[in-house]
Amino acid sequence: MRRLLWLALLIPVPASAHLVSTRFGEFYAGMLHPVTTLGHLVPWLAVGLLAGLQHSALARKVLLLFPLAVLAGTWMGSELNTAAWVGIVNQSSLLILGLLVVLARPLPPAVFSGVVMIHGLSHGLGNGATDLSGNGLLLYVLGVTTAAYLLVTLLTASSHQLVTRQSWGTVAIRAGGSWIAAVGLIYLTFTLLAAP
Amino acid sequence: MQLGTRTLLKVLTAVLLLQAAGSLWAHDTPIALLTLSERQQGLYNVEWTFSSALNLPPPTPVFPDHCQYDHPRLQCGETGLQGRLSLQQLGERYSAAVVQIHRLNAKSLTYTLTGANPAVSITPSGVLPWQQIMASYVPLGFEHIMLGVDHLLFVLGLMWLVGNTWMLIKTITAFTVAHSITLAAVTLGWVGVPEQPVNAAIALSIAIVAVEVLKARRGEPSLSARMPWVIAFGFGLLHGFGFAGALTDIGLPPENLPAALLFFNVGVELGQIGFVLAVLALLWSHRALQAQFPRWSETAAIYAVGTVGSFWFLSRLDLLMTI
Numbered sequence: 001m002r003r004l005l006w007l008a009l010l011i012p013v014p015a016s017a018h019l020v021s022t023r024f025g026e027f028y029a030g031m032l033h034p035v036t037t038l039g040h041l042v043p044w045l046a047v048g049l050l051a052g053l054q055h056s057a058l059a060r061k062v063l064l065l066f067p068l069a070v071l072a073g074t075w076m077g078s079e080l081n082t083a084a085w086v087g088i089v090n091q092s093s094l095l096i097l098g099l100l101v102v103l104a105r106p107l108p109p110a111v112f113s114g115v116v117m118i119h120g121l122s123h124g125l126g127n128g129a130t131d132l133s134g135n136g137l138l139l140y141v142l143g144v145t146t147a148a149y150l151l152v153t154l155l156t157a158s159s160h161q162l163v164t165r166q167s168w169g170t171v172a173i174r175a176g177g178s179w180i181a182a183v184g185l186i187y188l189t190f191t192l193l194a195a196p
Numbered sequence: 197m198q199l200g201t202r203t204l205l206k207v208l209t210a211v212l213l214l215q216a217a218g219s220l221w222a223h224d225t226p227i228a229l230l231t232l233s234e235r236q237q238g239l240y241n242v243e244w245t246f247s248s249a250l251n252l253p254p255p256t257p258v259f260p261d262h263c264q265y266d267h268p269r270l271q272c273g274e275t276g277l278q279g280r281l282s283l284q285q286l287g288e289r290y291s292a293a294v295v296q297i298h299r300l301n302a303k304s305l306t307y308t309l310t311g312a313n314p315a316v317s318i319t320p321s322g323v324l325p326w327q328q329i330m331a332s333y334v335p336l337g338f339e340h341i342m343l344g345v346d347h348l349l350f351v352l353g354l355m356w357l358v359g360n361t362w363m364l365i366k367t368i369t370a371f372t373v374a375h376s377i378t379l380a381a382v383t384l385g386w387v388g389v390p391e392q393p394v395n396a397a398i399a400l401s402i403a404i405v406a407v408e409v410l411k412a413r414r415g416e417p418s419l420s421a422r423m424p425w426v427i428a429f430g431f432g433l434l435h436g437f438g439f440a441g442a443l444t445d446i447g448l449p450p451e452n453l454p455a456a457l458l459f460f461n462v463g464v465e466l467g468q469i470g471f472v473l474a475v476l477a478l479l480w481s482h483r484a485l486q487a488q489f490p491r492w493s494e495t496a497a498i499y500a501v502g503t504v505g506s507f508w509f510l511s512r513l514d515l516l517m518t519i
Contacts, residue, residue: 028342056485056486059485060485060486060487063485063487150478153478153481153485154477154478154481156485157480157481157482157484157485158481160484160485
């Protein structure tokens with residue numbers, strides 16, 4: 001039962017921009033939305049772990065690519081009705097990113113960039129706030145983008161340091177990836193079983 | 197800070213500036229005032245005073261069970277107004293609400309409720325447990341600094357100015373001590389400073405720090421580069437007046453004044469420390485990944501900070517002149 005409750009926390013909820021006390025403004029509402037939704041938070045952490053496993057030049061790319069993809073996605077998700085495939089991609093991202101972390105292989109730059117951008121875009125779309133406009137929307141989108149930048153930068157640097165400085169670093173990160181992949185598999189199975 | 201690691205400050209600056217662009221007067225802390233005036237024994241008149249940029253209605257009050265509320269009348273009978281009072285939707289609409297209770301044969305009571313602490317237990321003495329004061333005022337202080345883009349930009353400018361970790365600790369400590377002094381002095385009524393000139397001077401302090409950062413980068417001699425804690429202390433006194441303005445707007449219960457002041461300041465410090473630690477963590481991350489931006493962008497970011505500070509200064513000065 002307890003595990004099911006944890007799994008329920010992974011379900012991404014539509015961004016109403018009122019998840020947390022909105023007195024902190026739309027910028028902070030945007031920052032807190034992905035951070036307080038495990039369905040967004042965990043895959044973002046996986047992006048950081050995956051980037052940390054790549055060589056420095058490629059790892060640095062994620063600092064720019066991921067926030068930009070999230071920015072574009074959140075903006076589009078706020079302006080348009082989110083397509084059904086976005087939910088499926090977001091739900092699958094736990095499994096896909098988790099498995100890529102488990103494999104711990106250096107990826108070709110094009111593949112790595114593609115993976116980062118697709119997931120950034122789809123999670124950005126999932127974070128769209130259709131009830132906002134004007135300055136409120138601008139601040140909200142910037143908030144989500146800032147959260148993406150902060151999380152991915154910290155995680156990429158930490159995991160990269162772990163991999164390059166500790167002999168057990170790669171093993172630890174692969175273990176983390178296996179947990180993410182396992183949770184993703186269970187979550188996806190539940191979702192598919194629940195589908196009509 | 198090393199030049200290579202400073203590059204991150206440019207990103208942070210851009211985010212803060214963009215946030216500031218959305219609301220130049222983001223320092224507003226909307227407060228609603230609920231006044232309960234006793235007309236006869238146990239019979240109160242209920243009145244809301246509120247203003248909100250978003251035209252939001254005031255929160256919904258829920259009075260103790262034995263009271264009957266039919267706006268604007270509140271009948272609490274012989275027991276009087278005692279027990280639990282809560283305000284629904286408070287955090288969504290307002291930062292805080294001040295509840296003033298004017299009683300016929302007893303001294304008036306003042307309570308401050310927030311989104312994090314939307315209920316209060318009214319007692320005849322009006323004295324609150326410190327936990328309740330902490331739950332109200334720490335979030336208010338935290339909120340004030342996190343919404344205060346001008347304070348954060350100033351702290352960011354200070355971080356840009358300092359040369360090493362020890363100097364950073366001294367500088368941030370000097371800023372903290374200074375703004376705590378003026379915050380306490382104003383709220384305890386020892387000094388009084390008009391709010392609008394203070395806000396204009398705070399904006400000017402951002403522009404001055406930006407100029408000092410540029411001078412330091414060019415290698416020009418300046419006191420602020422050698423002893424940034426001096427500039428931090430001097431302008432910290434000024435920023436304390438700004439914090440005090442917000443605290444005075446919120447209202448301080450006389451019965452709980454020292455604790456309320458202390459916890460508001462604790463909230464401000466927690467927000468400030470969180471911001472500084474977040475910047476340091478990001479600096480470390482960029483250094484670890486050897487991620488650097490073009491050198492020209494650093495100069496552009498400093499100019500942007502100075503421009504925003506100057507713009508705010510002139511806008512606030514203009515506001516001051518038109519009154």
